[in-house]
Amino acid sequence: MTSVPCLTPAIILSRPQLGENIGAAARAMANFGLTDLRLVAPRDGWPNARAFSMAAGALWIVEGARVFERLEDALSDLELVYATTARTRGVAKEVLTPGAAAANLRRSADAGVRGGLLFGNERSGLDNEEVALAQAIITIPTSPDFASLNLGQAVLLNAYEWFRSADTTPEVRIDHGALARPATNAELQHLFAHLEDELLKAGFLYPPDRVGQMKLNLRAMLQRAQLSDQEVRTLRGIIVALTRGKLRRAQPSVEDADEL
């Protein structure tokens, strides 16, 4: 482990078979801020060219991977280990979702506890003796029709949940860019007044007993768009252009119509 500012969980792959899956795991770790990869008796030896190729740039992960002969040794310094397995085994251990496990690992890491996520091999997963070395089990919820996840996918989903457990990305945002900001209420009111004035003059807001509801509907539509100040200016420019265009179109020439 390099000089990581906080304790991030180790990813332990027990008896992995395909270099491609080791590389995919490394890549997923890099995507989501994990660095400590441990390999227990990789079938095709180590280093593995296919792992490096599949890591697709996450080289510091595969280059920093440590290889162990025995799972016991790979886990020895860890204080909270979760075993990822799809099958229940007739042993009464806690079974967590990846999200709940990530929340526990995050809380523990913040308290100085060294954690790890243990994954079995591609063919048979973790055996009972391997699972017995972990405090609890993670099972990824899947459709009952097709529950098989490959090793890289299982690492990816758990790494994603680890990252998300402390991620402050807003659930929804609008990026108006450096040169724009959300329109103020006054800017919107001026836009409404400008548009409604022209629509009255144009005879669009008619008959009089429906004008009130028509204005409310227009305002609701424009509010939903969450306009920037720049967009309000653009719309007011459009109103001006269209009203002038209408005046021009009253002239014999019709070429201007195509410019819209």
Added chain:
Amino acid sequence: MTSVPCLTPAIILSRPQLGENIGAAARAMANFGLTDLRLVAPRDGWPNARAFSMAAGALWIVEGARVFERLEDALSDLELVYATTARTRGVAKEVLTPGAAAANLRRSADAGVRGGLLFGNERSGLDNEEVALAQAIITIPTSPDFASLNLGQAVLLNAYEWFRSADTTPEVRIDHGALARPATNAELQHLFAHLEDELLKAGFLYPPDRVGQMKLNLRAMLQRAQLSDQEVRTLRGIIVALTRGKLRRAQPSVEDADEL
């Protein structure tokens, strides 16, 4: 789309290059209950043997995939489309996390709205004209050090969030199996009494002024284990065996010690 009981979002891959990634997307869809795969101008044609191979059993997805020449046609029947892209583009669209997008798609689907998740190709992602066909953008939060996700991974994480948005899997559970149930409070009290009685006789609970705290610590440890009725019986059997063993060990023979 086959006879799916609820409206599940379509997965639309625009100009995908590698059959492997189409197969990985299909597999992820099967894992998380999606069925409607749409391919826009796949580079290597369709059907693609590598896609079928990588789908690893999710054949009904690749066999049911529909191919379109133009993205506009692939989206034409959809009412809520999210475009997955990592880059902001200087266009002020809403940007959602996969979780927020999944929640919106789920709510919309429950109200009869047909949704879709749009993904760009491996080399360059979605271009601005493609993004403009979607209501909003999904960006998967990643580590700033390594933000590159491949196509299969992006589909997997969005499909996972779709599935999780209506998944009722408990965050934490213990499966005691068909033959066991959580111990009752009375069963635990009998265990505590039995253990403490033997530990008093054995001289372990000593000195008297610390006995109260020692009992509380033992009880806390046993409560944390969330024992089943069967496990309480096992522990009481262990207490009996160990106390008898201790009596036997008072005899000259020491061989019994190894049996523990």
